[in-house]
Amino acid sequence: MNLLTTSGLSVTFGGLRAVNEVDLEVEQGKLVGLIGPNGAGKTTFIDAITGFVPTTGRIEFKDIEIGPLPVHKRARLGLGRTWQSLELFDDLTIEENVQVAAEKQTTGSFLLDLVRPGRRRDRDGVDFAFEVLGIGDLANKHPNEISQGQRKLVSAARALAARPDLVCMDEPAAGLDTSESQELGRRLRRIIDAGITIFLVDHDMGLVLDVCDYIYVIEFGVKIAEGTPDQVKRDPRVIEAYLGSSARDN
Amino acid sequence: MKDAIAFAFLGLGAGSFFALMATGLVVAYKGSGVINFAHGSVAMYAAFTFNYLRIDGRLRLPWVDILPTHQVNLPVQITISSGGKVNVWLAVLLALAMSALLGVGMHYLVFRPLRNAAPLGKVIGAIGVMLYLQGVALVNFGSENPQPKSILLPDTLFKNFLGFGKPMPGENLGLFIMAVLVGAVLWFNYKYTRFGLATRAAAGNEKGAVLLGYSPERLALFNWIIAAMTAGLAGVFVGSITGALTPTKFTTLIVPALGAALIGSLSSVPIAIAGGVGIGMIQTVTSTWMTGKSWFPDWLQSGATDAIPLVIIVLTLFLRGKSLPIRGNIEERRLPLSPYPKRIGWHVAILVPLGVVLAYGLPGDFVFAGLSGKWSFAFMTSLIAAMLMLSYVLLAGYVGQISMVQLSIAGVSAFFMARMSANGVPSPQDPFAVSGPGLPWPIGATLGIIVAIAVGVLLGIPALRIRGVQLAVVTIAAAVALQTLYFDNSKLTNLMAGSNAAVPPPTFFGVDVGSTGPRGLTDSPKFVTFCVIVLAAMCVIVSNLRRGSTGRRFLAVRANERAAASAGIDVARTKLLAFGIASGLAGVAGVMTAFQQQQISSSNWVYFAGLIALAFAYLGGITSVAGALIGGMLTGSGLISVFGSHQSSGLHTYTPLIGGVGMILTAIIHPSGQAMLFQPLLQYFGRWLKAARVPEWLVVARRLGPYVVLGLALGAIGINPWRTDEWSRPWMMLVGVLLVLFVRSIVVRIRSGGHEPSSDSPAEVSA
Structure with a gap:
């Protein structure tokens, strides 16, 4: 079953088409990757499906057309994301950072806050996220007290806390060394095992080819290839556009 | 034409x-x-x-x-x-x-x-x-x-x-x-x-x-x-x-x-x-x-000119704004961290009785030997200013929305309450009584606060697409417009030109808790107590909001609107909620000001005073409830300012000047405000006092004793040439001790090899 389907998805900035008529499908329970060289429009693509830029074309999530929905409604439908620049909330502890995403906001919660702010609710999401990513020991620290690698995990935990169906991850491996990257890969598989589908955007070829079930390749906003890691590895256009240069460099 | x-x-x-x-x-x-x-x-x-x-x-x-x-x-x-x-x-x-x-x-x-x-x-x-x-x-x-x-x-x-x-x-x-x-x-x-x-x-x-x-x-x-x-x-x-x-x-x-x-x-x-x-x-x-034309609405006669810039500013900015900041547009420096409020019960249990003791001690012979009611009035002013500042703490400190219209919103609530309480019966105090439904004060006050919330939420709408300093401009324009559109508009207030709106004193079950005391001065201890209790309740509310899920959402929006939205937070709704609550707090401050003043006019709510209130809240510490309390004490004609003027009779001329320098210095050196400065100090001394026994005290006495004696001596000679009358002399000795200890600490600091730059001092850019 397809969780996310885009058809003819385009994003235009002035005269520039950052994403051009991209058709893509993300199957439930799979780890789907999107790769492309720098400036290919990868982050813009995530911005497009999560609602940060105006788009044309169709985006269906759980068989609902989400194109007109604002960001927070898409998030509550079960479409989470992480950020390349992490964007943690500095004033909140790690636990609060994760909790804020897990909580539902209702008029009742506001009135309850007036009298009983300290109550514990919605622990499930927080506990789940902490457990999957193994960061429970950081709960009471602040974002400026932990390492960059740990911040990445917190950023992912925040996306997982709302128990989304699909998480879009924007370059989670950026700045990690090889062993850290491999460890990240194992954690991604654990998230998949927990029943959450992942849409992974990265330019770390090693990680993407290693962990993904299915891969899309874009260049200059246009989809140039798709398939299993093996198929993508052998695709001449991918080698030409992306692997070509980096393969020679390595 | x-x-x-x-x-x-x-x-x-x-x-x-x-x-x-x-x-x-x-x-x-x-x-x-x-x-x-x-x-x-x-x-x-x-x-x-x-x-x-x-x-x-x-x-x-x-x-x-x-x-x-x-x-x-x-x-x-x-x-x-x-x-x-x-x-x-x-x-x-x-x-x-x-x-x-x-x-x-x-x-x-x-x-x-x-x-x-x-x-x-x-x-x-x-x-x-x-x-x-x-x-x-x-x-x-x-x-x-x-x-x-x-x-x-x-x-x-x-x-x-x-x-x-x-x-x-x-x-x-x-x-x-x-x-x-x-x-x-x-x-x-x-x-x-x-x-x-x-x-x-x-x-x-x-x-x-x-x-x-x-x-x-x-x-x-x-x-x-x-x-x-x-x-x-x-x-x-x-x-x-x-x-x-x-x-x-x-x-x-x-x-x-x-x-x-x-x-x-x-x-x-x-x-x-x-x-x-x-x-x-x-x-x-x-x-x-235009105002001379028959088609021009009557109620808009006053205020139309000031509404024009507001409309232009809002339209220009609103059309250009985005509902979420665009990528790469959010690298603004953050406000100081907002501390998690702890031990709220203890604070209430200590501060409220203290406030009541001051309320009954200040006007009489208890603390300030037979002085006039000015202490009490100053204390009320401080308490009410703290209420207004809580609204800034919530809005600017927690959610990061720079609003300068809060004082005017307080004015809306005060004017609306005055009109709802009016009954059109002239009295010696109020010869030009305004017609009105003559509602009892709790209903009038509630209606005033509700109207304040409505106006606040309305003024919050531009904040959905306008951010930072530009929002400050919008709110200044709104404050100026409210002044002429409402407070000075006799078509809406029904006031005779130059006369004030009368506010009847509040009562609880027949007990008059109005601000006029038994001596006919504005120094009633009952009213001060009333203020203390209202302020305490407001502090608890704001602290609770900070600690609960609402506060987490506020701080998330303040930190990063894009990330907040992606975490499922409805940013627009959160901002409007903040504007609503903050305006409710400001509305309470307005109602209390009206009770304190008994007669209100547009001059109580000039927009400039609102700017200064924001600045004093910042001086106290814009991100915490304690900051609002300190800001309230520091505020012009509040307790500290009146104490200073009393100590040094010429000082009040210099109040704006000192306030201005204080604000600049706070913004540069210590953006988290005085609250964050004193909190660690108090905590440190609190722990020390708990643990200290005779030997510890002896060490301190040996180290500081000579300086204390020196300070006492200097103070007794009269270190302060402005004022050395009978009453001030003991205070001068205290000032002398403090000054000597201050100089000593600086000397010690220089000798020990310098000061560490605090983490929030502006980083030097090496060019």
Whole structure:
């Protein structure tokens, strides 16, 4: 079953088409990757499906057309994301950072806050996220007290806390060394095992080819290839556009 | 229609003044990215300088003699012409030089150190400059308010200007020509010279400009000088158009200028000139021609002119704004961290009884030996100011929305309550009683607060697409508009011109808890107790919000709107909720002010006082409840200020000045405010006191004892030459001890090899 389907998805900035008529499908329970060289429009693509830029074309999530929905409604439908620049909330502890995403906001919660702010609710999401990513020991620290690698995990935990169906991850491996990257890969598989589908955007070829079930390749906003890691590895256009240069460099 | 055009030409003078001011705002923004709310004060100071040179030939320097002796004095004025008047053009030159000097001062002393501060910090810096200049003007130029004369075409009157059948004074045309000339010169300068190119480059990308060999510092300095000089030009040449000169002159007139500058996105000089002239003309046509027409709504007669800039500003910014910031647009410096409130129950259990003891101790002979009711009044003022500041803490501190309209919202609630409580029965205190439903006070107060919330949420709508300092501009415009649209609008308040709205005293089950005490003074301990309890309840509410899920969402929105939205937070709803709660808090403050004052008028809610309240909240600590309490104590005519004036009788003249300097210093050195400064100290001493036994005390006594004795001795001799009457002597000894210990700590610090820069001091950029 397809969780996310885009058809003819385009994003235009002035005269520039950052994403051009991209058709893509993300199957439930799979780890789907999107790769492309720098400036290919990868982050813009995530911005497009999560609602940060105006788009044309169709985006269906759980068989609902989400194109007109604002960001927070898409998030509550079960479409989470992480950020390349992490964007943690500095004033909140790690636990609060994760909790804020897990909580539902209702008029009742506001009135309850007036009298009983300290109550514990919605622990499930927080506990789940902490457990999957193994960061429970950081709960009471602040974002400026932990390492960059740990911040990445917190950023992912925040996306997982709302128990989304699909998480879009924007370059989670950026700045990690090889062993850290491999460890990240194992954690991604654990998230998949927990029943959450992942849409992974990265330019770390090693990680993407290693962990993904299915891969899309874009260049200059246009989809140039798709398939299993093996198929993508052998695709001449991918080698030409992306692997070509980096393969020679390595 | 012919009339309308003729009236529009009458607005040319004011419009040209707005245009010149707007140009200065644009230049300052280009050079340093600061919206200079003190721009009007610079114009005011230049205008005073010019007029006093013309009156007595002396040039007043922009500082005051703070040395507390008559033997050593700081020079504060230079006599240019001992025989009185200085030549007009020499005076103009000197006034411009003075404004250039102010520009240099603002750059080096305020905005350069603040260049890495959060937007709110820069706003506070500008408010500090404004307050400082007003304070200096108050001291240096006394209470005399000269009536400026026009310089350009002073005696010319066009009897039938351009054949539209109405006379127009020559100075209007003169000012217009000058505005166009200044605009043209600046436009050429920024468009075609190397300096202009470099400024534009640095505005676009500061690092890039450094790499190209330009110093952003020097560019900013020159731009500040140019900006200050255009303010000077505007202040000097506006002449008789805006009436008598006072230290608060031009602070309100900055709003249309801001509107004009914003039309051109704070970057285009020609659009700012055109916008300024246009706003001036539209305002004059509205106030003279349109209000006379039968179709013009009656209730809009007052306030229509001030509503125009508001509408222009909101529309311009709202249409340009985005509901979420765009990528790469969120690298603004963050506000200081907001601490998690702890041990709220303990604080309430200690502070509320303390407040009640003070309430009953202050007016009587208990603490301040038989003094008048002024302590009690000051305490009420502080408590109510703290209530208002809580609204700033919630809105600006927790959610990061810079609103300057909170005091006006308090005014809305007070005026609405006054009207709901009115019953139209005249009394000796209130001979011109206003008609009204005569509701009992709890209902009237509740309705007032509800209306305040409604107005607050309405004013919060622009915040959905407008952020940071631009939102501050919107709220200032709203505050000015509310003043004339509602408080001064007799069609809505039904007040006789010049009379106040009466507010009946509140009662609880027959007990009068109004602010009038048994001696007929405004010092009732019952009312103080009432204030203490209300404030405590409000503090608990705000603390609880901070600790709960609502507070987490507030802080998430403040930290990063994009990430907050992606975490499923409805940013728009969260902001409106914050505006609603903050306005409710402000509404309570308004109701309590009304009870305290018993008679309210529009002068209780001037927008300028709202700016100062925000600045004092920042001084106290904008991100915490404790900060609001400290800010309330510090506030003008609050407890600390009255104590200071009592200690040193001349001090009250210097209050704005000291406040201004305090705000600038706080913004630069310690943006988290006094609360964060004292909290660790108190915690440290608290722990020490708990643990200390005789040996610890002995060590301290041995180390500090001699200094304490020395301080006591110095204090007894009379270290304070301002005031050494009977009553003050024990206090002087305390001051002496504190001063000696302070000097000792500095000496120790220097000896031990220096001070560590605190983590929140602005980072030095190595260029």
